Amino acid sequence: MTExxxxxxxxxxxxxxxxxxxxxxxxxxxxxxxxxxPGAGAPPNHHAGEDESFYVLDGEFEFFRMGRxxxxxxxxxxxxxxxxxxxxxxxxxxxxxxxx
Numbered sequence: 001m002t003e004x005x006x007x008x009x010x011x012x013x014x015x016x017x018x019x020x021x022x023x024x025x026x027x028x029x030x031x032x033x034x035x036x037x038p039g040a041g042a043p044p045n046h047h048a049g050e051d052e053s054f055y056v057l058d059g060e061f062e063f064f065r066m067g068r069x070x071x072x073x074x075x076x077x078x079x080x081x082x083x084x085x086x087x088x089x090x091x092x093x094x095x096x097x098x099x100x
Contacts, residue, residue, distance in 0.1 A: 013040025036061070041099030052090040054098070063088055065096035 009016045013036065020031040036059075044064060054063070063070050070088070090096040 012042060013037040014042065036098075036100040038100050042097050044095050044097040046093055046095050049092045051092050052096065054088040054090070056086040056088075059100055061098050061100050063096065063098045065090050066094050 005021065007018045009018075015035040017033045017035075018030060019033060020029070022028070022030050025031075041061070054061075065088075
């Protein structure tokens with residue numbers, strides 16, 4: 001019997017937790033939660049034929065995609081415990097990266 005694939009990885013100052021692998025979703029997607037240390041992130045990269053989505057829950061991130069720079073900032077209120085989250089979509093084969 002083979003060992004189960006690890007679900008938690010440390011990479012470039014990021015803590016990645018895989019909640020679902022493609023094999024568990026009919027090869028439709030992977031669901032990954034990423035906690036990023038300040039100043040850390042992912043250098044420009046691309047995923048051949050795969051779209052990528054980022055849903056920022058807390059903090060401020062700089063995104064670079066297809067030669068453009070954008071900032072996603074999420075402000076949380078300690079009084080109401082609510083936040084306006086930010087969604088960024090990156091089409092497959094597009095060069096993209098981010099840092100916190």
